[in-house]
Amino acid sequence: MMLADAKLDHVSEDGIRRLVDAFYVKVRLDPELAPIFARAIPGDWGPHLTRMYAFWSSVMLTTGRYKGNPVIKHMVIPGIRPPLFERWLALFDEACRELFDDGISALFRARAARIAESLQFAVFHRPDRRWPPRATG
Amino acid sequence: MTFVVTDNCIKCKYMDCVEVCPVDCFYEGDNMLVINPDECIDCGVCEPECPAEAIFPDTQPGLEDWVRLNGQYAAVWPNITIKRQEPADAKAFDGVPGKLEQYFSAKPGEGD
Numbered sequence: 001m002m003l004a005d006a007k008l009d010h011v012s013e014d015g016i017r018r019l020v021d022a023f024y025v026k027v028r029l030d031p032e033l034a035p036i037f038a039r040a041i042p043g044d045w046g047p048h049l050t051r052m053y054a055f056w057s058s059v060m061l062t063t064g065r066y067k068g069n070p071v072i073k074h075m076v077i078p079g080i081r082p083p084l085f086e087r088w089l090a091l092f093d094e095a096c097r098e099l100f101d102d103g104i105s106a107l108f109r110a111r112a113a114r115i116a117e118s119l120q121f122a123v124f125h126r127p128d129r130r131w132p133p134r135a136t137g
Numbered sequence: 138m139t140f141v142v143t144d145n146c147i148k149c150k151y152m153d154c155v156e157v158c159p160v161d162c163f164y165e166g167d168n169m170l171v172i173n174p175d176e177c178i179d180c181g182v183c184e185p186e187c188p189a190e191a192i193f194p195d196t197q198p199g200l201e202d203w204v205r206l207n208g209q210y211a212a213v214w215p216n217i218t219i220k221r222q223e224p225a226d227a228k229a230f231d232g233v234p235g236k237l238e239q240y241f242s243a244k245p246g247e248g249d
Contacts, residue, residue: 058159058180058182062157062182064156064157064158066159067218068159069160069161069176071160071175071176071178111180114180114181115179115180118138118139118177119178121138122175
């Protein structure tokens with residue numbers, strides 16, 4: 001019998017689905033992120049979740065299942081600003097640590113942080129301003 | 138903030154990277170591939186897939202020229218997302234030093 005608090009020690013498609021589902025429950029309850037996501041995904045969340053399963057499968061299991069352009073998607077989100085990325089990462093890390101052991105959580109965290117940095121660079125960087133930006137709160 | 142393709146891709150062009158890239162940011166020259174730095178999301182999936190170990194994060198020092206070359210040619214070469222057979226002599230060129238000066242071709246590849 002599996003202990004109730006046993007953490008997953010490897011990445012699988014099933015683990016990714018559980019992670020993504022748990023993460024977006026947190027997002028939809030978060031006062032900062034929920035309104036941003038509600039505007040971006042006004043209807044059925046099914047397609048978004050399916051896309052995120054594919055994305056993390058591509059990133060963590062190199063399956064090539066996701067094909068898309070997340071830079072463009074993030075550029076057009078109304079109200080997007082750097083602290084939201086921090087909040088996103090904190091919730092994602094929380095969801096990882098609830099499901100996976102420390103080693104696997106660290107792998108997810110490292111990948112997520114790099115991708116978030118790269119998306120922020122694409123969305124917020126202007127050639128005439130310094131990078132990284134000073135904290136604006 | 139991006140990964141870059143470097144010297145050892147030239148004349149090896151294994152193309153394993155294009156299959157795993159989630160954002161389709163590889164562009165094909167006559168004898169090498171480059172990454173579009175504006176499209177790469179820094180996920181790092183391609184790095185260990187490269188049989189020639191030619192892909193590095195741009196945070197590694199000394200890659201400034203390669204970052205520029207990747208950006209410059211990604212703008213003019215065709216996108217590639219489907220792997221084809223590598224050149225017949227790919228293995229023979231794997232690890233040959235200084236390929237940029239001797240073999241680099243600015244001509245575009247076939248693309249998908």
